[in-house]
Amino acid sequence: MPLKDFSILMAVIMIVIMLIIPLPTAIIDFLIIINISAALLIILVSMNTQEPLQFSIFPTLLLLVTLFRLGLNVSTTRAILGNQGDAGNVIETFGQFVVGGNALVGFVVFVILVVIQFIVITKGAERVSEVGARFTLDAMPGKQMSIDADLNAGMISDIEAKERRQKIEQEADFYGSMDGASKFVKGDAIAGIVxxxxxxxxxxxxxxxxxxLGVAExxxxxxxxxxxxxxxxxxxALLISTATGIVVTRAASEGNLGHDITQQLFAYPKMLYVxxxxxxxxxxxxxxxxLVTTAVAAALGTGxxxxSRTQLQQAELDAVEETDSGQEDADDMKSPENVVSLLQVDPVEFEFGYGLIPLADANQGGDLLDRVVMIRRQLALEMGMIVPVIRIRDNIQLQPNEYTIKIKGSEVAKGEVLLDHYMAMSPGVEDEAVTGIDTVEPAFGLPAQWISEEMKEQAELSGYTVVDPPSVVSTHLTEIIKRHAHELLGRQETKQLIDHIAESYPTLVEDVTxxxxxxxEIQKVLSRLLQEKVSIRNLPLIFETLADYGQLTKDxxxxxxxxxxxxxxxxxxxxxxxxxxLYVVTAGGEVEKAIADSVQHTEHGAMLNLDPSQAQAIVEACAQQVEKMQEGGHMPILLCSPAVRMYLRHLIERYMPQVPVLSYxxxxxxVEVQSIGVVTMT
Structure with missing residues (x-):
C-alpha cells in the first residue's frame, strides 16, 4: 500500500484513539495546529477550483474533518476538566492572548463566531446544497438529450459524449453527497455550543x-x-463552513475564485470612479x-x-491577434495540406432545404434532433447495430421543401415535405371529400396526399392514416438506414460489437476471434444478416454458431x-x-434442381453459374407468385430447401430486394406452413 494511502488510514485510526485514550497536552497542541492547517488548506483549495467536480472528494473529506474536530473536542474537554485546567499551550494562548485574558470578552467573541457559522454560513450552504442537488437531478434528462442531440448533429464524438455523460452523473452524485454532508457542518456547530x-x-x-476554588476564581x-x-x-469550523459554501455556490467559470472576483468585480472601471x-x-x-475618505477615494480612482488603460491595451492586442488569425486562416486555405480534412465522408447525412429549417431548430419547435436520437435507439433494439452519427445540415442548393439522405457520401433517397400540411394515406377506399396535393409516401412508395390542417379531421374520420411532416421524415430516414444497414457496419463497428460482447462472454469471443x-470475416457474416433484415442483437447466439462451425469452414x-x-x-x-x-410461395423441385446443378465450388467459395434464360425464367416466375400473394393481402415470402436458399436469394435480390427467402x-x-403458390420453370 502506498505511504500516502497508509497515512490516511492511520489518521482515521487516530481519531478513534482520541475518543478513547487521554492524550498528552503536547500531542493535543500538535493536533490543534493540524486542525487549523487542514481547515486553511481546504478553504484555499476550494477557492482555487474552477468547478465543484475538481474537489469531488469534499463531501467525504467534510465528514472526516468534522469527526476529527469532534474527537479533538473530546480530548480537550478531558484535558480541561481532568488535568486541573492544564489543556496545553495552544488553548491557554487563545484564552489569554487572543481575548486579552477577559473571559467575558472571549465568550462574546465565541458566541459571535458561532452565530455567524450556524445562522449565516452553515444555514446558507445547507440550503444551496439542497437546492443544487434537486436542480441537478431535475436537469439530468435535459442534459442527456442535449448530449444525444449534439452527438447526432456531429458536434461531438462518441468519446466526448461518454465523458459528458459521466460528468453529469458525477455532478448528480456530488450534489447529492453535499446535500447530506452539509448536515455534518450544521451538527458540528450545534455540538460546539453544547x-x-x-x-x-x-x-x-x-x-x-x-x-x-471560589466561584469567581x-x-x-x-x-x-x-x-x-x-x-x-x-x-x-468557520473556515470549513466557508469552504462548503464556496464549493456549492461555484458556477461554471474559466478560473479560480480569485480570478473570477478580480475579473468580474473590476470589469467596469468607470464604476470605480463613481x-x-x-x-x-x-x-x-x-x-x-x-483624511480617511480621501485615501480610499484616491485608491479607487487610481485603480x-x-x-481602463489595461482594458484599452487588451482591446488593441485582441484586434491585432484577430487580424493575424484571419491571415493565418487565409494562409491555411492556400496550404496544400488543408484539403486532407475535406476527404472525410460522413456515414449518414441528412440535408434539407432552407424551408425545412424549423424541423431541426429547437427554438422554432423542431424536434428532429430528438427524433434522430430515438431512431438510433430504436435501430439498436430492433437490428442490434450501432447507427453512426447522423450528420444533419441545411443545403441551399436544394429546393426549399426538399431533403436528401446520403450514405457514405452518395445520395440514396430524397423527398419533399410541406411543413404546413399533413400527409394522408388512403385506407383503400377513396373519399372524394378529402382533397389535397397528390404525392407519394417516401418510405414505402404508397400513394398519398398533402392535406391542410382543416382537412385533417375529415381524413381521420374517413379512415385515412394522417401523419405530420416530422414523422414522415423520421420514418423515411429509419427505413433508409435499415435498408443500408449492411453498408454502415464496417470492420471498426464490428470491433466495437466484439468488444461489447467480450465484456460479458470473454471465453466465447476467444473461441471465435x-x-x-x-x-x-465476422463483419461479412453480420453484414449479410443485416442485408436480409435479420437482427444481429443476439450476438451471443451468433457467436456460439460461429464458434461451432468456424473451425469447419471459412466460407x-x-x-x-x-x-x-x-x-x-x-x-x-x-x-x-x-x-x-405462415403463408408462403415454395420453390418447385425443378427450380431447386436447376439451381443446385448450377452451383460451382471454387477456391474463393461457391457461386451460381445458371444459364441466363433459366435465371430469367425463375425470376419472372417468382415475380408472378409474389404479385399474386400481394393481391391476396399476404406478405410475400419464398420458402425453399436449405441447400439452395442462399443462391435463390442472390438470384432475386436485385429485382425483389424486399422479399425474404427462408429455408425449412x-x-x-x-409453425403451420401454408403454400399458396409454387415457383416453376414453365
Whole structure:
C-alpha cells in the first residue's frame, strides 16, 4: 500500500484513539495546529477550483474533518476538566492572548463566531446544497438529450459524449453527497455550543468542589480555558463552513475564485470612479475624517484609471491577434495540406432545404434532433447495430421543401415535405371529400396526399392514416438506414460489437476471434444478416454458431446460413404472427434442381453459374407468385430447401430486394406452413 494511502488510514485510526485514550497536552497542541492547517488548506483549495467536480472528494473529506474536530473536542474537554485546567499551550494562548485574558470578552467573541457559522454560513450552504442537488437531478434528462442531440448533429464524438455523460452523473452524485454532508457542518456547530456550555458548567463544579476554588476564581480559570478551546475549535469550523459554501455556490467559470472576483468585480472601471466620488463626498459633507475618505477615494480612482488603460491595451492586442488569425486562416486555405480534412465522408447525412429549417431548430419547435436520437435507439433494439452519427445540415442548393439522405457520401433517397400540411394515406377506399396535393409516401412508395390542417379531421374520420411532416421524415430516414444497414457496419463497428460482447462472454469471443475467424470475416457474416433484415442483437447466439462451425469452414456465405438456422426462433417470430399460419410461395423441385446443378465450388467459395434464360425464367416466375400473394393481402415470402436458399436469394435480390427467402431449417417445427403458390420453370 502506498505511504500516502497508509497515512490516511492511520489518521482515521487516530481519531478513534482520541475518543478513547487521554492524550498528552503536547500531542493535543500538535493536533490543534493540524486542525487549523487542514481547515486553511481546504478553504484555499476550494477557492482555487474552477468547478465543484475538481474537489469531488469534499463531501467525504467534510465528514472526516468534522469527526476529527469532534474527537479533538473530546480530548480537550478531558484535558480541561481532568488535568486541573492544564489543556496545553495552544488553548491557554487563545484564552489569554487572543481575548486579552477577559473571559467575558472571549465568550462574546465565541458566541459571535458561532452565530455567524450556524445562522449565516452553515444555514446558507445547507440550503444551496439542497437546492443544487434537486436542480441537478431535475436537469439530468435535459442534459442527456442535449448530449444525444449534439452527438447526432456531429458536434461531438462518441468519446466526448461518454465523458459528458459521466460528468453529469458525477455532478448528480456530488450534489447529492453535499446535500447530506452539509448536515455534518450544521451538527458540528450545534455540538460546539453544547460542548462549551458543558465545559463551563462542569468546570465551575470541579473548581469549587474538587479544587476548593471560589466561584469567581473557578469561573475565571475554567471559562478562559473553555473559551480558548471554543475559539480553537470554531475558527477551523468557520473556515470549513466557508469552504462548503464556496464549493456549492461555484458556477461554471474559466478560473479560480480569485480570478473570477478580480475579473468580474473590476470589469467596469468607470464604476470605480463613481464609488470613489461617493466616498470623497462623504468626507466633504459629513463629519467623517476627510483624511480617511480621501485615501480610499484616491485608491479607487487610481485603480479605475489603471484598469481602463489595461482594458484599452487588451482591446488593441485582441484586434491585432484577430487580424493575424484571419491571415493565418487565409494562409491555411492556400496550404496544400488543408484539403486532407475535406476527404472525410460522413456515414449518414441528412440535408434539407432552407424551408425545412424549423424541423431541426429547437427554438422554432423542431424536434428532429430528438427524433434522430430515438431512431438510433430504436435501430439498436430492433437490428442490434450501432447507427453512426447522423450528420444533419441545411443545403441551399436544394429546393426549399426538399431533403436528401446520403450514405457514405452518395445520395440514396430524397423527398419533399410541406411543413404546413399533413400527409394522408388512403385506407383503400377513396373519399372524394378529402382533397389535397397528390404525392407519394417516401418510405414505402404508397400513394398519398398533402392535406391542410382543416382537412385533417375529415381524413381521420374517413379512415385515412394522417401523419405530420416530422414523422414522415423520421420514418423515411429509419427505413433508409435499415435498408443500408449492411453498408454502415464496417470492420471498426464490428470491433466495437466484439468488444461489447467480450465484456460479458470473454471465453466465447476467444473461441471465435482472432482464430478461427478474423474481424473482417465476422463483419461479412453480420453484414449479410443485416442485408436480409435479420437482427444481429443476439450476438451471443451468433457467436456460439460461429464458434461451432468456424473451425469447419471459412466460407462466410455458408457461415451465414448456419447462423440463420441458429436464429430459427428469432426468424419465426419475425415473420409468423402468434397463432397464425405462415403463408408462403415454395420453390418447385425443378427450380431447386436447376439451381443446385448450377452451383460451382471454387477456391474463393461457391457461386451460381445458371444459364441466363433459366435465371430469367425463375425470376419472372417468382415475380408472378409474389404479385399474386400481394393481391391476396399476404406478405410475400419464398420458402425453399436449405441447400439452395442462399443462391435463390442472390438470384432475386436485385429485382425483389424486399422479399425474404427462408429455408425449412429456419422455421420452428411448430409453425403451420401454408403454400399458396409454387415457383416453376414453365
Amino acid at each position: 460542548i462549551v456550555i458543558i465545559n463551563i458548567i462542569f468546570g465551575l463544579v470541579i473548581g469549587m468542589l474538587q479544587e476548593g 473557578a469561573a475565571d480559570k475554567y471559562t478562559l480555558l473553555t473559551v480558548g478551546d471554543g475559539l480553537v475549535s470554531q475558527i477551523p 464609488a470613489g466620488g461617493t466616498i470623497a463626498a462623504l468626507g466633504i459633507f459629513t463629519p467623517i475624517d476627510a 479605475g484609471f489603471f484598469l 482472432p482464430t478461427p475467424l478474423a474481424t473482417g 462466410t456465405d455458408l457461415l451465414t446460413e448456419y447462423v440463420r438456422q441458429g436464429l430459427s426462433r428469432q426468424l419465426t417470430a419475425q415473420y409468423v404472427e402468434e397463432g397464425q399460419p 431449417n429456419e422455421l420452428e417445427p411448430t
